[in-house]
Amino acid sequence: MDSAIFLDNAATTRTDPDVLETMRPWLDENFGSPATLYTFGSQAKQAIEAARQHVADLIGADPKDIFFTSGATESNNWAIKGVAEALEERGRHIISNQAEHHSILMPLRHLEKKGWEVTYLPVDSDGFVDPDAVAAAVRDDTVLVTMVHANHEIGTIQPIAEIGRVTAEKGVAFHVNAAQTAGHIPISVQELGAGLMSLSAHKFYGPKGVGALYIRRGVRITPLLHGGSQEKKRRAGTHNVPGIVGMGKAAELARANLKAEVDRLSGLRDHIFDWVEKNIDDIRINGHRTRRLPNNVNFSIEGIEGESIMLSLSYPTADGARPVYISTGSACVSGSLEPSHILLALGMPAELAHGSVRISMAKGDNQEDIDYALSQIAAVAERLRSMSPVYKRGNKKCAAGSDPNGCECEAAG
Amino acid sequence: MYTEKVMDHFQNPRNMGEVEDPDGVGEVGNPQCGDVMRITIKVDENEDRIEDVKFKTLGCGAAIATSSMVTELAKGKTLDEAQEISKKVVADALGGLPPQKMHCSNLASDGLRKAIEDYRARHAQ
Numbered sequence: 001m002d003s004a005i006f007l008d009n010a011a012t013t014r015t016d017p018d019v020l021e022t023m024r025p026w027l028d029e030n031f032g033s034p035a036t037l038y039t040f041g042s043q044a045k046q047a048i049e050a051a052r053q054h055v056a057d058l059i060g061a062d063p064k065d066i067f068f069t070s071g072a073t074e075s076n077n078w079a080i081k082g083v084a085e086a087l088e089e090r091g092r093h094i095i096s097n098q099a100e101h102h103s104i105l106m107p108l109r110h111l112e113k114k115g116w117e118v119t120y121l122p123v124d125s126d127g128f129v130d131p132d133a134v135a136a137a138v139r140d141d142t143v144l145v146t147m148v149h150a151n152h153e154i155g156t157i158q159p160i161a162e163i164g165r166v167t168a169e170k171g172v173a174f175h176v177n178a179a180q181t182a183g184h185i186p187i188s189v190q191e192l193g194a195g196l197m198s199l200s201a202h203k204f205y206g207p208k209g210v211g212a213l214y215i216r217r218g219v220r221i222t223p224l225l226h227g228g229s230q231e232k233k234r235r236a237g238t239h240n241v242p243g244i245v246g247m248g249k250a251a252e253l254a255r256a257n258l259k260a261e262v263d264r265l266s267g268l269r270d271h272i273f274d275w276v277e278k279n280i281d282d283i284r285i286n287g288h289r290t291r292r293l294p295n296n297v298n299f300s301i302e303g304i305e306g307e308s309i310m311l312s313l314s315y316p317t318a319d320g321a322r323p324v325y326i327s328t329g330s331a332c333v334s335g336s337l338e339p340s341h342i343l344l345a346l347g348m349p350a351e352l353a354h355g356s357v358r359i360s361m362a363k364g365d366n367q368e369d370i371d372y373a374l375s376q377i378a379a380v381a382e383r384l385r386s387m388s389p390v391y392k393r394g395n396k397k398c399a400a401g402s403d404p405n406g407c408e409c410e411a412a413g
Numbered sequence: 414m415y416t417e418k419v420m421d422h423f424q425n426p427r428n429m430g431e432v433e434d435p436d437g438v439g440e441v442g443n444p445q446c447g448d449v450m451r452i453t454i455k456v457d458e459n460e461d462r463i464e465d466v467k468f469k470t471l472g473c474g475a476a477i478a479t480s481s482m483v484t485e486l487a488k489g490k491t492l493d494e495a496q497e498i499s500k501k502v503v504a505d506a507l508g509g510l511p512p513q514k515m516h517c518s519n520l521a522s523d524g525l526r527k528a529i530e531d532y533r534a535r536h537a538q
Contacts (some may be wrong), residue, residue: 305447307473308423311415317424331447332473337517339447354447387429387477389451389469390444 004323005369009203010152010180010296010360011327015246016205022249023207026242034239035230044241051248058251059178059197060188061214067231068244071211072179073103074224075198076146078213078235079175080107082221083144083196084116087173091141092116095134095172098345099123100148104177108146125346126288127156135166146175149192150185153329153342153358154287155296157181164193173219179203179211180293183254185262195219201243205363206250210243257363265294265361268370272297272359275374280381282391286343286356297359298329300343300352303391304384306330309357312380313373324373329356351390416508419478426477428484430467437535439527441520448472448517450480452524454487456532461492466528468521475510475518479503483521492529498522 006014026047032040034048049063056063069075084094096108098120108118119137121129134145145167150157160176167174175196181187182197183204189197197214201207215221215234227236254261269292276283282302301309306328313324329340331354338344339353357377361370385391415423435453442449448471455465466487468480482503487495500519504510510519 303471305472305476308477311420311423311474315420315424330473332475332514332518337446349445351444351447354444387426387469388449388471389440390449390471 004325005365005373006325007359007361007365007370007373008325008327009362010155010293010358012202012208013205013362014364015202015207016250016253018253019206019246019249023242023246026245030241034241035228044239047245047248048239048241051244051251054248054251054255055199055212056214058182058187058255059199059214060190061197062217065214065216067213067215067235068239068247069211069213069235070209070240071202072177072198072200075200075211075213076101076103076175076177077107078224079196079198079221080104080144080146081111082224083173083175083219084111085222086220087143091139091143093119093139093142095119095121095137095142095145097121097123097129097147099127099151099154099342100146101152101177101179104146104148123156123345125348126291127151127154127342127346128288128291129158129163131159131162131166134163135170138166138170138172142170142172144173144175146177149176149178149181149187149197150293150296151287151342152180153340154298154346155180155292156287157185157291157293160192160194167195168193180296183251183258184293184295186258189214189216196221201247201250204250204254207243207246210240210247212247261363262294265363265365268361268365268367269294269297271367272370272374273299275371276377279374279378284348284352286346286348293360295361297361298356300348300356301381301385302352302355303388304381305332305354306356307332308384309355309377309380312384313376316376321376322372324376326373326377327358327360329358330354414511415474415478418506418508419474419510422478422481422507423474426468426481428467428481428488429469431469432465432467435528437528437530437532439524439529439531441524441527442472442476444471446517448476448520450476450520450524452480452483452521452528454525454528454532456492458536463487463490463492463495466525468524470521473514473518475514476520478507479510479519480521480524482506483525487525492532496526496529498525 034044052063176194177198179200182199195216200211286298343353432453436456437454440451451469470480
């Protein structure tokens, strides 16, 4: 890993050494449960409250409105199922969009099976949801709008404040999944108009297995986990003290470095776009060029497939070559026959989605490493294109001799 | 995820390219699915034997490795023998494939069979 260049930070980040140091005593000698009354436990309670303050500060919230969870997946499930259940009497309609993360789509599908109706708004070719479309989709029985703040794959930052104005005007609860944005761009829950917001620590150099749900006072929601009286009886289970302390530290560090990191990473991001456009033929940038996460780059390389790009980069054959870790929206990685639903939602042809490359940077990355990674990507693209029977051959839908209407993705026989 | 053998064939593919002036061409797959394989063969007419075989493949690691392996298995075989090379034979020769790759990315033997059929069709004329 030491020589490797890790550019898959939208998936997860390396825990900051300072965060790890802060967590250590809570995994070791300070193992007491914050729920107990003796001093040992009350120290843990104080540490949790300090962390809560840091997390609240990161998104401009009141610490009383921060509830610790196991991560963004739990927070998203809780927000969606909890609001749906609390407001069931009022209505059973929810609004979201087609390019959401699975931890939003799957709870929504679960509710659909139980009788809720969900409107999945389309996104445009850059991945944006139209706030007017949200307004038009709101019905008398709409109880929740859930929108991702920035897309994990293409980095597009949604017009959340505009959507927040719509939901405020219509009196509908508004959940924002900020897993990709918290700690990466400035956030104010007030300005965004979010009533609920999901956060995940390991996306901003905190530990895995801890996150938070912001629930503005007055938003009605039932618990997802029932049990003890932790988190004001809203989220049961013994606190993950080391995780929470780590998340607090990560939030504190992220906030301190936010402005400088946004500027630095945006510069690197734009440099990557310029470089690939200049040095690799027939690519297409996915997502908006500037209204996107500072650390996210996504483009498709025509005529080749993503998994083979990813594999070639992570197992370089040349002596002394450094592995480069990136991600792709190819079907081979999604575990199904379909490429990423997010890229397809942009209206992109499947063959381009298969050839997509996502580069997501982290705070330690420097231009030298990035340039090395880019030269490797260009070399891999050239090699795989030399093997490709379709590159530069035009846009043939199916293999020669097969029936274009009957051509299925699963091989016959 | 992949065996060493798959990675070896992926990183050092055998017989990549196109046979010049081929006697048979077989192409399978579909760019929309992310896999296309093109197999070209040169046939020794007297012995009905595959003299040369090459592949070009768009696809994942398994797609490229199976293509490479098929060409290795087919080279020097008679057309009848080469036609018997199945997906399972290819996967076994590579020390196995992940289950989800058995069908979507293991089309090379189909491509080879198509190339042989193409040769026979041309020859029948």
